[in-house]
Amino acid sequence: MDWMAWTLPTAIFFATIAALLVIFTILAIRFPETPRRGILRIETTRGDRLFITLLGSAFINLAWLGVVEAYQPYALIVCLVYAAAVFRWV
Amino acid sequence: MDKTVNHKAWFLVLPVLALVAFSAVIPLMTVVNYSVQDTFGNNQFFWAGLEWFDELLHSERMWDALGRQLAFSAIILAIEVPLGIFVALHMPKRGVWASFCLVLMSLPLLIPWNVVGTIWQIFGRVDIGLLGHTLDKLGIAYNYTQDSLAAWITVIVMDVWHWTSLVALLAYAGLQSIPDAYYQAARIDQASRWKVFRYIELPKMAGVLMIAILLRFMDSFMIYTEPFVVTGGGPGNATTFLSIDLVKMALGQFDLGPAAAFSLMYFLVILLISWVFYTVMTNLDKREGV
Numbered sequence: 209m210d211w212m213a214w215t216l217p218t219a220i221f222f223a224t225i226a227a228l229l230v231i232f233t234i235l236a237i238r239f240p241e242t243p244r245r246g247i248l249r250i251e252t253t254r255g256d257r258l259f260i261t262l263l264g265s266a267f268i269n270l271a272w273l274g275v276v277e278a279y280q281p282y283a284l285i286v287c288l289v290y291a292a293a294v295f296r297w298v
Numbered sequence: 299m300d301k302t303v304n305h306k307a308w309f310l311v312l313p314v315l316a317l318v319a320f321s322a323v324i325p326l327m328t329v330v331n332y333s334v335q336d337t338f339g340n341n342q343f344f345w346a347g348l349e350w351f352d353e354l355l356h357s358e359r360m361w362d363a364l365g366r367q368l369a370f371s372a373i374i375l376a377i378e379v380p381l382g383i384f385v386a387l388h389m390p391k392r393g394v395w396a397s398f399c400l401v402l403m404s405l406p407l408l409i410p411w412n413v414v415g416t417i418w419q420i421f422g423r424v425d426i427g428l429l430g431h432t433l434d435k436l437g438i439a440y441n442y443t444q445d446s447l448a449a450w451i452t453v454i455v456m457d458v459w460h461w462t463s464l465v466a467l468l469a470y471a472g473l474q475s476i477p478d479a480y481y482q483a484a485r486i487d488q489a490s491r492w493k494v495f496r497y498i499e500l501p502k503m504a505g506v507l508m509i510a511i512l513l514r515f516m517d518s519f520m521i522y523t524e525p526f527v528v529t530g531g532g533p534g535n536a537t538t539f540l541s542i543d544l545v546k547m548a549l550g551q552f553d554l555g556p557a558a559a560f561s562l563m564y565f566l567v568i569l570l571i572s573w574v575f576y577t578v579m580t581n582l583d584k585r586e587g588v
Contacts, residue, residue, distance in 0.1 A: 213343040218331040237305060250577050251584070263573065266566050273348060274355030280348060 225262070232258055246298040257298055261291040333558035350559035360560060362535065363543040364567075370539060371518045374457045378514055379507070381458070382465025387499070389470055400470075403463040415527025418456040422528070442529060446536035449529045453537055456524055461514060468510040472503035505582055512575040519568060540564055 232255055243251040252260070265287040272283035333350055335343040354360045385403075390396045406414075422442050424430040433440040442449040476498065484494045522541040525531065531538035531546070538546075544564065548557035 211341060212328060212331070213335060213337075213341070214331055215334065215345065217334065218327070221330070222327055250581055259573070263566070263570060267570070270351065270355065270563065270566075273351055 228258065228262075248298050252298055254295075257294050260298060261287075261294045264290055264294065329558045329561055331558075332554050333562055334555075336555045339552070346555055350556045351563070354556060354559055354563065359543065360563075363538055363540050366536075366538065367519060367540045370454070370521070371515055373454055374461070374518050375511060375514060377454070377458050378462045378465050379511060382462050382510065383469045383503070383507075385462065385466040386469035386473055387495070389466070391474070400467070403467055403470075406460050406463050407467075409460070411523035412527055414456060414460050415524040418452060418459075418524075419528045422452050444533055446533055449533060449537050452528060453525045456528065457518065457521070460524070461517070465507075465510045465514065468506045469503055472506040473499060476502045505579070508575065508579045508582060512572070512579065515575070516568065516572065519571070 235254060241254060243253045243256075245251055268287050268290060269280070269283045272278065272280065272286070276283075332343075334345070334347055336346040336349075337343045389399045389403075409417075421427045422430045422440075424434045424441055430440060430442075439445070440448050442452040480498050480502075481494070484498060489497070520541055521539060522545065525537050525539060526542055526545075529537045531542045541564075544557060544560050547553050547560060
């Protein structure tokens with residue numbers, strides 16, 4: 209795999225996403241759910257909320273890098289708060 | 299009666315998953331991997347962290363290209379959607395002429411991008427092109443290789459020429475699905491032409507129009523071949539849209555790291571906008587279904 213120049217951080221990044229997908233798949237099988245309506249006025253399932261969280265987190269990280277310009281890992285804290293908010297209210 | 303739930307069926311999609319992983323998922327992962335590294339060729343990579351993202355987010359070059367891209371998409375949508383609806387409303391509903399119009403409308407859609415580019419590249423030339431030469435003889439200064447405004451107009455008119463019929467065909471399909479009873483009811487109520495359009499035709503077309511807008515937005519946001527053939531991104535950087543800039547960076551300068559970071563941000567914007575469109579579309583369907 210050397211020729212593809214994989215690095216540990218990218219591996220961790222994708223392992224996290226893969227783990228999230230697996231966890232949410234298991235959750236969906238074990239605890240089936242009905243979609244609900246939140247503050248966005250759209251029907252969302254757990255999977256939708258995960259997608260909104262991941263996509264939003266990417267933009268939060270970019271905004272942190274481009275606008276806030278503080279220590280990057282702090283952006284992850286904002287992402288966690290955002291994730292909690294999405295899963296609670298969206 | 300309850301449906302049998304058997305999750306073992308999921309294993310049947312494994313071959314497709316493997317294929318998609320090989321052709322799409324792993325290449326995308328490679329882009330993410332390149333975006334945090336630097337290379338000087340020879341397949342030697344060095345860790346760069348978030349440097350490229352930082353550099354791009356503070357570079358005028360990317361913001362300018364993004365601005366041009368958004369302006370281009372907004373302009374062609376603002377022209378093609380109303381024009382497409384207008385054409386669809388005036389197409390014959392049935393008979394030989396309806397089929398004739400349908401064939402005529404689909405012709406531009408069958409022409410490959412680079413051929414459309416070449417057609418307009420020659421059409422607009424002042425020395426041998428019909429359009430360029432005529433405008434020149436009429437005393438109108440038009441030269442898309444030197445004048446930014448002329449280049450923009452050429453690229454936009456070309457896109458309108460190529461894709462308005464897609465919007466028209468979709469809108470026409472939406473119009474055809476409206477039962478006659480709706481129009482009869484409107485006639486009984488003596489509804490004006492505008493009211494028929496506003497309260498019958500437009501709501502019935504909303505679903506297909508959303509698809510048309512989504513398709514046209516995505517396609518125009520990723521446009522590469524046509525402006526590349528006609529203007530090559532010029533004059534200067536006037537028509538350098540995101541994908542043209544990206545190709546310059548990735549293949550022209552062989553800056554794999556910055557180009558990978560650029561493509562990821564490009565991808566995220568497209569993903570976000572598509573998600574918004576998709577959500578609006580599915581919610582429209584649900585509301586209609588109620």
